Amino acid sequence: MSLIHPTAHFKPYQSASGGWGSARSVMQILWREQALAQGPLALLKQNKPKGFACVSCAWGKPGDPHALEFCENGAKATAWEITRLRTGPDFFERHTLSELRTWNDHDLEQHGRLTHPLRYDPAADRYRTTTWAEAYAGIGEQLKRLPPEQVVFYASGRASLEASFMYQLFARAYGSNNLPDSSNMCHESTSVGLQESIGVPVGTVTLEDFEHTDCIFFFGQNVGSNSPRMLHPLQEARKRHVPIITFNPLRERGLERFVNPQSPVEMLGPDSTVISTQYHQVRIGGDLAAITGIIKAVFELDRQARAAGQAAVLDDDFIAQHTDGLEALRAWVEVQDWTDLEQHSGLSRAALEAAATVYARSQRVMVIWGMGMTQHRKGVENVQMMVNLLLLRGNIGKTGAGVCPVRGHSNVQGQRTVGITEDPQKVPVDKLHALFNIRVPEQKGLATVDTCEGILKGTVKGFIGLGGNFLRAVPDTDRMEPAWADLSLNVQVATKLNRTHLVPGGQTWLLPCLGHIEIDRQDGQAQVYSTEDSTGCMRAWQGTTEPAGDMLRSEVAIIAGIAEQTLGAECQVPWDAWRHDYALIRKGISDTYPEIFHDMETRMWERGGFHRPLGACKREWHTETGKARFATPSDLEENPDAALVGERREVLNLMTLRSNDQFNTTVYGYDDRFRGVSGTRSVVFMNRDDVVRLGFAPGDWVNVRTAVEPEVRREVGPLQIIAYDIPQGCAAGYYPECNPLVPLWHHAERSKVPASKAVPVTFHRVEPSRADLAHAVPARDQVQ
Ligand SMILES: Nc1nc2c(c(=O)[nH]1)N[C@H]1C(S)=C(S)[C@@H](COP(=O)(O)OP(=O)(O)OC[C@H]3O[C@@H](n4cnc5c(=O)[nH]c(N)nc54)[C@H](O)[C@@H]3O)O[C@H]1N2
Numbered sequence: 166m167s168l169i170h171p172t173a174h175f176k177p178y179q180s181a182s183g184g185w186g187s188a189r190s191v192m193q194i195l196w197r198e199q200a201l202a203q204g205p206l207a208l209l210k211q212n213k214p215k216g217f218a219c220v221s222c223a224w225g226k227p228g229d230p231h232a233l234e235f236c237e238n239g240a241k242a243t244a245w246e247i248t249r250l251r252t253g254p255d256f257f258e259r260h261t262l263s264e265l266r267t268w269n270d271h272d273l274e275q276h277g278r279l280t281h282p283l284r285y286d287p288a289a290d291r292y293r294t295t296t297w298a299e300a301y302a303g304i305g306e307q308l309k310r311l312p313p314e315q316v317v318f319y320a321s322g323r324a325s326l327e328a329s330f331m332y333q334l335f336a337r338a339y340g341s342n343n344l345p346d347s348s349n350m351c352h353e354s355t356s357v358g359l360q361e362s363i364g365v366p367v368g369t370v371t372l373e374d375f376e377h378t379d380c381i382f383f384f385g386q387n388v389g390s391n392s393p394r395m396l397h398p399l400q401e402a403r404k405r406h407v408p409i410i411t412f413n414p415l416r417e418r419g420l421e422r423f424v425n426p427q428s429p430v431e432m433l434g435p436d437s438t439v440i441s442t443q444y445h446q447v448r449i450g451g452d453l454a455a456i457t458g459i460i461k462a463v464f465e466l467d468r469q470a471r472a473a474g475q476a477a478v479l480d481d482d483f484i485a486q487h488t489d490g491l492e493a494l495r496a497w498v499e500v501q502d503w504t505d506l507e508q509h510s511g512l513s514r515a516a517l518e519a520a521a522t523v524y525a526r527s528q529r530v531m532v533i534w535g536m537g538m539t540q541h542r543k544g545v546e547n548v549q550m551m552v553n554l555l556l557l558r559g560n561i562g563k564t565g566a567g568v569c570p571v572r573g574h575s576n577v578q579g580q581r582t583v584g585i586t587e588d589p590q591k592v593p594v595d596k597l598h599a600l601f602n603i604r605v606p607e608q609k610g611l612a613t614v615d616t617c618e619g620i621l622k623g624t625v626k627g628f629i630g631l632g633g634n635f636l637r638a639v640p641d642t643d644r645m646e647p648a649w650a651d652l653s654l655n656v657q658v659a660t661k662l663n664r665t666h667l668v669p670g671g672q673t674w675l676l677p678c679l680g681h682i683e684i685d686r687q688d689g690q691a692q693v694y695s696t697e698d699s700t701g702c703m704r705a706w707q708g709t710t711e712p713a714g715d716m717l718r719s720e721v722a723i724i725a726g727i728a729e730q731t732l733g734a735e736c737q738v739p740w741d742a743w744r745h746d747y748a749l750i751r752k753g754i755s756d757t758y759p760e761i762f763h764d765m766e767t768r769m770w771e772r773g774g775f776h777r778p779l780g781a782c783k784r785e786w787h788t789e790t791g792k793a794r795f796a797t798p799s800d801l802e803e804n805p806d807a808a809l810v811g812e813r814r815e816v817l818n819l820m821t822l823r824s825n826d827q828f829n830t831t832v833y834g835y836d837d838r839f840r841g842v843s844g845t846r847s848v849v850f851m852n853r854d855d856v857v858r859l860g861f862a863p864g865d866w867v868n869v870r871t872a873v874e875p876e877v878r879r880e881v882g883p884l885q886i887i888a889y890d891i892p893q894g895c896a897a898g899y900y901p902e903c904n905p906l907v908p909l910w911h912h913a914e915r916s917k918v919p920a921s922k923a924v925p926v927t928f929h930r931v932e933p934s935r936a937d938l939a940h941a942v943p944a945r946d947q948v949q
């Protein structure tokens with residue numbers, strides 16, 4: 166609970182990612198969560214057949230798993246969930262919500278698992294224990310009174326295919342397409358961009374492709390912290406001398422060097438694997454210009470090859486047969502000036518030509534990316550620019566090549582596949598009518614940014630959250646919180662207490678659910694569940710540890726309970742039967758989406774699971790023109806608001822990102838080992854020249870203020886300046902602490918993903934309080 170972190174320091178991290186640092190970090194958290202008794206046993210079953218799916222990231226799980234198929238952060242996520250600590254009724258007797266609102270994210274969740282269904286009592290300003298029957302009836306009653314278009318059904322990306330399918334069916338039977346989910350803040354730019362360009366909304370690369378690729382481009386993803394299991398296929402590829410060309414403003418440790426913590430030989434030896442063979446420290450938002458430069462250089466190499474009578478660099482046959490739009494793109498690229506490209510990307514022409522040369526020589530290229538590409542005003546164009554690069558040499562629809570977006574939550578991709586979307590055009594409406602007599606509303610529903618706007622305007626009155634920490638994850642936190650209190654119904658299904666639960670609306674319910682590591686028994690029968698990973702692979706899983714309490718219910722059971730009370734007997738969805746046997750839900754999924762999920766009940770148990778069919782992998786393009794499409798960007802600048810950064814010398818472009826010790830809004834601890842920070846998150850990373858130029862010194866305390874729309878005060882602080890290896894004009898701070906700085910309207914065009922990676926900000930010196938000073942980093946100038 167205390168805000169004091171006496172051991173804060175900053176010291177550049179010299180070791181590789183993985184290695185002993187990783188092993189030590191896992192043991193620490195198992196100890197802290199008092200999970201040493203069952204922790205190591207549970208970890209043996211992580212990502213294994215008849216085991217549970219890691220509740221951390223969505224990276225693919227191999228069919229032949231390693232003996233220990235988990236990473237440092239997956240192990241932390243497991244320990245965090247199977248903790249022996251509890252947040253039970255006595256806790257809520259002792260603490261009012263006003264008091265709990267002074268607690269920080271870490272302390273709220275660290276206190277342990279929620280154990281009882283709770284209802285907010287405004288007179289006492291406390292949560293009080295209630296019964297499940299009362300909760301279902303009360304919520305159903307209130308939902309019946311609200312107009313369906315005023316109610317929102319949020320999903321955070323972890324719920325299984327079974328629970329997600331039920332959830333969207335419930336929303337639609339109730340009369341609402343308001344199904345925002347966490348991907349609206351995450352990879353929606355990917356889904357929109359890929360759908361337009363190659364006719365599928367998801368990645369085409371599978372784990373097997375890593376064994377055949379001969380070149381990897383890696384944009385804006387921090388693999389060492391956020392999808393460490395991917396370091397294994399990357400390391401294997403490096404052992405085959407596959408070049409990995411990385412674009413990232415920060416020199417992220419996991420992208421530089423790796424020691425496999427599960428290999429005794431590597432752990433004891435001096436060698437680590439060099440991951441990136443070229444490391445380009447692109448400016449924030451400079452990727453569009455960087456890829457334009459690479460494409461320009463590829464055109465030049467192609468001209469030279471043809472002139473010399475050598476094989477062309479462009480794949481003429483593929484381009485003619487499978488694509489359109491190249492000429493428009495070529496015309497645009499040719500007129501771009503190298504000086505502009507260098508200035509916008511922050512990279513030299515020679516560096517971009519070096520990347521182009523490797524690209525032109527390779528036969529099977531894949532592109533991997535994360536939030537550094539999608540969370541920008543031009544996030545969709547970023548995605549399409551990467552596709553453009555691949556299409557030049559036919560690098561989609563062949564083994565070892567393709568697009569590989571790295572998704573976030575463990576089932577975020579799958580939720581979309583089974584209907585969690587605000588867009589009824591993406592829903593098989595005829596099927597839902599024929600099978601369940603549900604008339605899907607025709608009107609488009611609300612995604613995340615629309616939901617926030619609705620809450621601010623007062624047109625959204627009811628909110629149901631299937632997991633997540635909505636208030637903390639969305640932009641403009643300080644404007645959202647007061648408006649949130651005007652909701653008349655606020656229902657949160659969760660495993661742990663978080664900030665969103667502490668801002669009550671009219672009727673507020675907090676319903677504790679089973680996590681995915683726990684055995685989910687219905688009528689004494691252990692149920693299995695399924696997920697889709699980042700590589701489009703469906704697998705069956707099963708919890709393996711005893712539930713954290715007798716009163717917990719599964720997400721499936723909770724949705725069924727609320728749906729029955731809301732929709733009554735006329736509804737033709739067999740909620741009760743589904744609750745008792747999840748195979749029946751899977752039957753519903755297979756009947757609704759037979760192309761993807763036929764024979765799901767058997768195929769999900771196959772070794773390595775089954776893949777969804779993707780047209781693009783067979784070079785069938787389900788786009789508007791029936792071809793793969795080269796898309797021409799509108800402009801070189803990814804962030805129209807960033808013009809300020811050049812115009813006003815005191816403005817820098819701020820990215821908000823994750824430490825190595827958090828899962829989104831879940832803060833495990835205060836160490837960002839790979840970036841050398843420990844004991845604090847109250848820091849802002851800046852280039853040393855900018856620090857000096859702006860009249861500061863490393864170690865100074867500042868408030869950070871949003872520079873656009875200055876009439877609205879958006880400020881976070883005090884934060885301590887760390888001089889860091891980051892391009893000039895760029896700065897970095899932690900999410901979610903910096904979310905109040907991101908204006909709600911500052912989002913990607915078309916996908917509406919908040920542009921959390923490029924917020925123009927200014928810095929204002931402040932005096933730190935005593936509490937701030939207690940977790941100060943030493944004021945030494947330390948550049949990595
Ligand atoms: N341990 C752990 N695992 C996680 C999560 C977690 O919080 N903790 N979160 C999960 C979720 S939901 C998601 S979406 C993923 C997120 O995983 P990432 O996609 O890695 O997300 P971020 O941590 O936000 O880091 C973004 C990276 O992009 C870089 N970057 C920022 N701006 C730019 C830019 O303009 N251009 C380029 N080229 N790079 C840029 C940053 O330096 C950083 O390395 O991870 C998932 N896995």
Ligand SMILES: Nc1nc2c(c(=O)[nH]1)N[C@H]1C(S)=C(S)[C@@H](COP(=O)(O)OP(=O)(O)OC[C@H]3O[C@@H](n4cnc5c(=O)[nH]c(N)nc54)[C@H](O)[C@@H]3O)O[C@H]1N2
Nearest residue numbers: 321347351632633634638658659660661663829830900921
């Ligand atoms: N500024 C900025 N903002 C961002 C981002 C950024 O990079 N910068 N990233 C964005 C991204 S990529 C994402 S995905 C969103 C994440 O946004 P959310 O999905 O809303 O947030 P999480 O932090 O993942 O949610 C954590 C909570 O989920 C609950 N939970 C955990 N496990 C379970 C479970 O099994 N079932 C249920 N029902 N509940 C569970 C716990 O109570 C926990 O407190 O944030 C976005 N916001």
Ligand SMILES: [Mo]
Nearest residue numbers: 347351573574
């Ligand atoms: Mo995400």
